[in-house]
Amino acid sequence: MTFSSLQALREAITSLPLPLSDADAEKAVWARQDSLTKPPRSLGMLEDSVAFLGRWQRKAKPTLERIDILLFAGSHGVTARGVSAFPSSVTGQMVANFEHGGAAINQLAALAGASLSIHSLDIDKPTGDFTEHAALDDDEFLDAVNAGYTAVKDDCDLLVLGEMGIGNTTPAAAICSALFGGAVEDWTGRGTGIDDQGLRRKIETVRAGLTRHLDKISDPLAIAAALGGRELAAILGAALAARHRRVPLLLDGFVVSAAIAPLHVLNPPILDHVLAGHVSAEAGHGRLLEKLNKSPLLSLGMRLGEGSGAATAIMILKAALACFHGMASFAEAGIQDKHDT
Numbered sequence: 001m002t003f004s005s006l007q008a009l010r011e012a013i014t015s016l017p018l019p020l021s022d023a024d025a026e027k028a029v030w031a032r033q034d035s036l037t038k039p040p041r042s043l044g045m046l047e048d049s050v051a052f053l054g055r056w057q058r059k060a061k062p063t064l065e066r067i068d069i070l071l072f073a074g075s076h077g078v079t080a081r082g083v084s085a086f087p088s089s090v091t092g093q094m095v096a097n098f099e100h101g102g103a104a105i106n107q108l109a110a111l112a113g114a115s116l117s118i119h120s121l122d123i124d125k126p127t128g129d130f131t132e133h134a135a136l137d138d139d140e141f142l143d144a145v146n147a148g149y150t151a152v153k154d155d156c157d158l159l160v161l162g163e164m165g166i167g168n169t170t171p172a173a174a175i176c177s178a179l180f181g182g183a184v185e186d187w188t189g190r191g192t193g194i195d196d197q198g199l200r201r202k203i204e205t206v207r208a209g210l211t212r213h214l215d216k217i218s219d220p221l222a223i224a225a226a227l228g229g230r231e232l233a234a235i236l237g238a239a240l241a242a243r244h245r246r247v248p249l250l251l252d253g254f255v256v257s258a259a260i261a262p263l264h265v266l267n268p269p270i271l272d273h274v275l276a277g278h279v280s281a282e283a284g285h286g287r288l289l290e291k292l293n294k295s296p297l298l299s300l301g302m303r304l305g306e307g308s309g310a311a312t313a314i315m316i317l318k319a320a321l322a323c324f325h326g327m328a329s330f331a332e333a334g335i336q337d338k339h340d341t
Contacts, residue, residue, distance in 0.1 A: 001244070002146040006138055006221050009145060013240060013266045020246040021055040021272070028060035029053075035329040035337075045297060046320035049275065053317070056248040056273050057157060061325070064157050064318055067114035069307050070238055071098060071105060071162040072148065074230035075126040077135070078209075079167035083202040085192045091166045092123050098164070104304055105162060108311035112318070114160065119151055121230035127171075131208040134226040135171065141225035141233050148237030154245035160277070160314070161238055162307020163231045163255045166192070169282060172258035174206045174227040176284055178217055179265050180291050184210070189254075189283030191303075220262035228259070235259035243273050250317070252310040253280035253303065257288050264292050277310030278302060 003009040029051045034040055041047055053062035073095050079088040097103050098118045109116040121144055127135040136144070152159060169191035176187040188203050209227055216222040224236060232255065239260045242249045251257055251274050263270050276294035279286050281303040289296060297313045330337040 001149065003142055003149070006142070009142065010221060010266065013263055013270060016243070016267065016270060020243070022058035023055065025058050025060050026051050026055035029062070029324070032060075033324065035331070036323075036327040037330055037333050037335055038327070043320070043323060045295070046316070046323060049297070049317055049320045050324045052275060053158070053248055053321075056246055058246065062157070062321065064314070064321060066156045067112060067158045067160065067314060068153060068156040069105070069109050069114045069116045069160040069162060069311060070119060070148075070151050071116065071164060071307055072119045072121060072231035072234040073123055073164040074121045074144070074168070074232070075123045076165055076167040076171060076229050077126040077129040078131065078170055078205060079126070080129060081131070081201060081205045082198060083170045083191075083194070083205050084167040085194045085198065086166050088126060088166045091164060094164050095120050095123060103306060104308050105306040105311060108308055112311055112314040114311065114314060117151070119147065119234065121147060121234060127229050130171065130174065130227050131205060131212055134213070135228055136225045136230065136233065138225060140230070144230040144233035145237035148234030149241040151234070152238050152241035152245060152247065154247060156247055158314070158317070159238070159242050159247050159249045160252065160307050160310045161235050161249070161256050162252055162310070163235060163259070163305055165229055165231050168229055168231065168255050170202055170205060171228045171232060172255045173202075173284060174209045175223060175232070175258045175261060176288055177206060177210055178213070178223045178227060179220060179261050186287060187284040191282070220265045224262045232259035236263060239263060239274070240270070243270055246273065249274045250310045250313060251276045251294065252307045253278070253305055254282040254285040254288065255305055256307075257285060257292065261288065261292065268293070277313030280309060
């Protein structure tokens with residue numbers, strides 16, 4: 001499936017088929033977990049996570065044999081306004097680093113046993129400066145959405161989405177401000193580590209973008225195109241594809257969360273297949289997860305992006321499955337269950 005218009009994309013988001021998850025598989029997971037040698041529900045979010053995987057994999061015994069990490073990269077014209085500590089040329093340099101295995105995400109993906117693929121989206125062609133005109137026109141936006149949608153395979157057990165794009169916390173903050181309102185300062189953080197003067201420029205840039213595109217505030221997809229970027233649009237497309245293909249999705253940091261936020265605004269249940277891997281140190285991410293009704297598995301003060309927080313959280317999910325598959329039941333261990341007393 002690809003989308004030839006914003007209307008076709010909107011219909012794919014708002015007119016979901018019947019639930020693609022399996023409540024019976026989830027019940028079977030809980031039945032096993034409640035029989036294991038521990039007080040009921042004493043492993044907390046570990047047990048919740050296994051039930052989530054069972055529901056979306058439609059398996060009474062979920063697995064993590066194939067994990068795909070898709071990392072999308074794009075360039076942003078708004079960086080010319082001094083909103084980042086690094087020049088936009090670093091985007092291409094980091095893509096080369098990913099391809100040569102030298103970044104944090106390469107190490108974390110390898111440790112997690114995940115497949116990592118890099119998707120560079122016209123990084124030599126920055127988006128428009130959204131304070132002057134739309135970052136992407138409709139065709140550019142749809143091309144990026146389609147690139148993300150078609151990159152998702154339906155034979156993976158778990159999907160992680162990552163991003164690279166110098167300056168992309170600025171469009172992420174602008175999208176959140178447009179979709180959810182509130183003070184611009186609450187959504188706008190230091191990104192790669194800008195100083196106080198740079199943060200003031202960033203806040204004013206977001207404000208200018210919101211003013212410039214005030215007429216689009218009521219349309220989440222128009223906002224995503226006007227204020228976003230190619231990698232954010234691709235992430236939106238990939239998240240939608242994962243929902244259509246019943247692939248559970250593990251969410252990364254602020255930029256990835258902002259990229260899928262328009263889906264939530266258009267149709268909140270569309271993100272039922274999503275777990276939040278972590279809450280980042282970037283301003284606004286915790287607030288955004290609350291808007292998306294997601295509780296993070298980890299809070300480690302990370303703010304790197306690349307999918308690194310979600311990749312780290314894969315290890316938590318593997319720990320949860322190790323307990324689920326490896327623990328003995330009360331009957332198997334010959335231990336009296338309190339329910340038998």
